Amino acid sequence: MTTDDEDGADRIRAGWRRELPDVPVGPIGVITRIWRLAQLFTADRERTLDRLGLDSSTLDLLSTLRRSGPPYELTSGQIAARSFVSAGAVSQRIARAEAAGLVRRARSGADGRSVAVRLTDEGRRMNEDAVADLLRHEETLLDGLGATEHDELAATLKVLLGQLTRRFDAEDRPPP
Amino acid sequence: MTTDDEDGADRIRAGWRRELPDVPVGPIGVITRIWRLAQLFTADRERTLDRLGLDSSTLDLLSTLRRSGPPYELTSGQIAARSFVSAGAVSQRIARAEAAGLVRRARSGADGRSVAVRLTDEGRRMNEDAVADLLRHEETLLDGLGATEHDELAATLKVLLGQLTRRFDAEDRPPP
DNA sequence: CCGATTTAGTTTAGCGCTAAAGGAGTTGCT
DNA sequence: AGCAACTCCTTTAGCGCTAAACTAAATCGG
Incomplete structure (x- = not known):
């Protein structure tokens, strides 16, 4: 049955x-x-x-900068560390966003190797509009779950994610 | 706090x-x-x-054929319908798997346009080994969740997935 | 039946990613 | 100081995907 x-x-x-x-x-x-x-x-x-007029990788870049707070500027390396993609991908994302006028690149003061990436006003505006749109819309996607169900789901996912993250980290670093 | x-x-x-x-x-x-x-x-x-010696798209192809039961044969179209990827991607996956000797392609009897894809013995063996390995290993990934927590998680995910699938299907097909 | 339409599958251009190689600047050792 | 080792970022080759163009076979309507 x-x-x-x-x-x-x-x-x-x-x-x-x-x-x-x-x-x-x-x-x-x-x-x-x-x-x-x-x-x-x-x-x-x-x-x-x-x-x-955005794509998810550009959004990810702009959001990382925006969430860092004023002056909305990070180095490529800091962006890569927060993005779960390779340094090469970050470099390409920055190049695309720069061509679109959403970020500007400048050699960073202290260390001549690093690059400071800063959100332009347009980049900031587009990001804020997009994030507001997306999150308001995504809230409705989860509407079908009751508040308790939603919170329990988030909690269980957090537990599982924590366990797996620790486990894989430990596996990558085999015992000395 | x-x-x-x-x-x-x-x-x-x-x-x-x-x-x-x-x-x-x-x-x-x-x-x-x-x-x-x-x-x-x-x-x-x-x-x-x-x-x-496999990759996830080849595994997906072999698994689709294997799960269909003897004689482990489907047309390209049937595979595409079960795979959530484009017809072009299926065509490429079949070409790679055929070059590796894991499937064989033959014009299908009834309809001269369709192509019958059939698992070779080696393809079947590799798929069974891989599926057994993967599922046994993945079981351990979820070990940290208690049985109740695990079942509730699966149930909540199923509810959410059902709601979203219906919602997006309805949106794609606007009212007549 | 014959031409138009539809259907099944393949091919191709373009995309963003990764891994690896490369270029330029910095640090550290003697 | 001088040079090797290292770090930060960029560039490039290769991969699999999608969307769209394409080929070939089947079906439908007059």
């Missing part, structure tokens, strides 16, 4: 349970759904950003 | 609350963490798959 409101994850799980009965299918219910939700949130952001 | 075990999402949320107090920062606790978890799961899979 299978329940009828199977989703994609349920179907994948049922497929593996049928075909490879020895394999544990438990993780699918969480991991596959997290992947799929991440995709949906990404696609939804992209639709909004298209309207605003 | 800020709690001290802030994670990245908490820091982003605190930054926006400080800089743009009018913007609702609630969604960050869920959406940002889902993105980050998806990234971690992806990176973890990639490490395992590297060892096995």
Whole structure:
């Protein structure tokens, strides 16, 4: 008596349970759904950003600068450290945003190797508009969850994320 | 009195609350963490798959065929419909997997336009090994969650995913 | 049946990313 | 001081993806 409101994850799980009965299918219910939700949130952001003439990597750059507070300036290295992308990607993002007039680059005073990246007024304005739009809209995406459910979800995700982050960090740094 | 075990999402949320107090920062606790978890799961899979000489897009193709059951054969179109990627991407995935000897392509009997893609014995073996490895390992990633917490998480994710899927589907198909 | 339309799959241009190589400035050792 | 080692950033080759152009086969309507 299978329940009828199977989703994609349920179907994948049922497929593996049928075909490879020895394999544990438990993780699918969480991991596959997290992947799929991440995709949906990404696609939804992209639709909004298209309207605003931005893309998600530019938004990430502008937001990192904006969140740092006045004078909205960081070095490339600081941006890379906060962005979870490679230094090369940051360099390209800055070049694109500079061409669009959203940031300006200047050699940093103290250290001739670093580059200070600063938000222009237009970059700041576009970022503030986009962040307000996105977060207000994303709030509605989670409306279907009750307040308690929402908070418990955030809390559980935080626990899991903390555990995995610590675990992977420890694995990367094998015992001396 | 800020709690001290802030994670990245908490820091982003605190930054926006400080800089743009009018913007609702609630969604960050869920959406940002889902993105980050998806990234971690992806990176973890990639490490395992590297060892096995596979990549995640090839795994996805082989798994789709394997889950369909004997004779492990589907048309390109059926694969695309199950894969959440474009038809072009499927075509390229098949070409790579065929070059690696993991699938074989043949014009499909009934309809001269379609292509039947079938798992080779080696493709089937590699897929079964990889799926067993991955799922057994991923089970341990979720070990830190209690059974109840795990089940509640899966259930909440399923609800949210269902709501969003229906909502976006409805938006794509505007009223007639 | 014949031409137009639709459908299945492939090919290609362009995108942003990573990893690795390169260029320029700084630090440290003697 | 002088030179090696290091650091910060940029550049580039290669990858897989998407969107769109394209080829070929099937279907439909007069």
